[in-house]
Amino acid sequence: MTKRNEIIDKKELSQEQSAELLTVLKDRFEKNMNRHKDIEWAKVQAKLDANTEKLWSLNEMERTGGEPDVVGYDKKKDEYTFCDCSVESPKGRRSVCYDHKALESRKKNKPENNAIDMAASMGIELLTEEQYRALQELENFDIKTSSWVQTPTDIRELGGALFCDRRYGHVFVYHNGAESYYATRGFRGSLMV
Known part of the structure; x- marks a missing residue:
């Protein structure tokens, strides 16, 4: 080992x-x-x-x-x-789809992991949209990347998932198929101590 x-x-x-x-x-x-x-x-x-x-x-x-x-x-x-608080979405957590269900639904070109399971294995939680917006009040993050955020159940049940970024001086919330993954999309987490 x-x-x-x-x-x-x-x-x-x-x-x-x-x-x-x-x-x-x-x-x-x-x-x-x-x-x-x-x-x-x-x-x-x-x-x-x-x-x-x-x-x-x-x-x-x-x-x-x-x-x-x-x-x-x-x-x-x-x-x-x-x-x-990395300026861009954490490098070691990019190219992941949203959750295990999304990972399993991919027939080809599966990513290595998914955001929800990765966060759980690390003992952290994905940011909510509210937490993401609060973080963006402190500094400008995700100017070139984007980050998955916790997605409401009704959206996830329909196959979607939410992600956020900052462009043109504004924070945007978008949707995508939960099974999608990109080299520039990862996730940010939080931990209470």
């Missing part, structure tokens, strides 16, 4: 890997204070230290090119929201 497979099977990081990830997250946090005004890193780290299983998910977000960062705090739940 390779080291990578051991990490996936255990879904936990070594102390060295955790320390390395925390350094990356802290540096990104400090360089992008506009994303999380009035939030202190020490409090975020205390939450991470108390929920070490979440570090594995954050590492998966990082490993696949998501560049996770804190984008919010829910006072009622006492939870911080991490979200993929």
